[in-house]
Structure formats: C-alpha cells, structure tokens
Amino acid sequence: MKFAKTGLVAFAFAALAVSVSPAQADDAPYTLEVSGKVAVGAESTVSIKIVPAAGYHFNKEFPTLVKEPDGAKIVSQSLDKSDARGVLTVKVNADKANPTLKLKSAVCKEGQCAPFSTTVTLKS
Numbered sequence: 001m002k003f004a005k006t007g008l009v010a011f012a013f014a015a016l017a018v019s020v021s022p023a024q025a026d027d028a029p030y031t032l033e034v035s036g037k038v039a040v041g042a043e044s045t046v047s048i049k050i051v052p053a054a055g056y057h058f059n060k061e062f063p064t065l066v067k068e069p070d071g072a073k074i075v076s077q078s079l080d081k082s083d084a085r086g087v088l089t090v091k092v093n094a095d096k097a098n099p100t101l102k103l104k105s106a107v108c109k110e111g112q113c114a115p116f117s118t119t120v121t122l123k124s
Contacts, residue, residue, distance in 0.1 A: 029053045029114045030107045038094040038122045043075055046122050050086040052107040058086040059113055062106035066090055071099030072122065097124035 030053060036046035048066070052058055060081040066074065066088065075091035086105060099122050106115040 028116075029056045029109070030105075030116070032103070032118070032120065034120060034122070036122075038072065038092060038099060038124050040094050040097055040124060043091055043093050044122075045089060045091050048088045048090065048103060048120060050088070050105050050107070052084060056107040056109045056114070057084050059106040059108045059115075060086070062113070062115065064088060064103075064105040066101040066103050066120070068102040069099060070101075071096035072101070074101070092122065094122070094124065098122065 031051045033049040033051060034046060035049075036044065038044040038046065050058055050064070058081070064079050064086055066077055069092065072092040072094045075093060077088060077090045080087040080089070088103070088105075090101070092099065092101075101120050101122065102117060103120050104115070104117045106113050108114065
C-alpha cells in the first residue's frame with residue numbers, strides 16, 4: 001500500500017510538471033502546436049495539434065478534450081484522429097484576451113501510455 005501511495009504522489013507531481021504551460025518540459029513525450037487567434041466578444045476557432053515525441057503515438061482511444069475555460073465559453077470541440085497526431089478544433093466565445101483551457105490527452109509507446117493535462121493559452 002505504501003508503494004501505491006508513493007507512486008500516486010510521484011504521478012501527481014509529474015502531472016503538475018506537465019500542466020504548467022503548453023511549452024512543456026524538455027523531456028515531455030509530446031509538444032503542442034496552437035494555431036488561430038481569439039477575438040474578445042466573438043466566436044473564434046483555434047486548432048490544438050498534439051505532436052507525439054519520437055517513438056510515441058497519439059492515443060486515439062483516450063478521451064481527448066478541453067474543459068475548464070478561464071475567460072472563454074466553449075461552443076464546440078471536435079477531434080481529428082486520422083493520423084499519428086491528434087488535432088483538436090475548438091470554437092470559443094472569449095470574454096477576455098488570452099483565455100486559457102485545460103487540455104487532457106495521452107500519447108503512448110510500446111504499450112506504455114503517458115496521459116497528461118496541461119493549460120493552453122489562446123492568443124488574442
């Protein structure tokens with residue numbers, strides 16, 4: 001039981017390290033490419049591409065989504081899983097400049113998956 005608690009604490013710290021910003025730590029198994037800008041008071045569309053590191057692939061079975069917006073309302077989101085990368089298209093109505101979203105996803109390699117949660121800033 002002690003090992004399970006220690007492992008859970010280590011996982012929690014690893015998740016915190018990944019969730020600091022979309023710039024990720026150098027050893028993160030993925031990078032994010034965010035394209036599109038949001039306009040305050042208008043519906044805008046942004047694209048978030050999840051690019052797995054060498055040897056990893058996008059986990060098509062994991063429920064990839066964005067939630068917990070700060071400064072925006074999510075109108076819709078759709079996920080394109082057609083290649084080794086996942087591309088999430090998100091429509092938002094921004095209440096303020098540079099709103100943020102929480103992105104949850106996972107990348108895997110050789111039967112080992114790395115789920116992550118990170119904050120993504122949408123540029124205005």
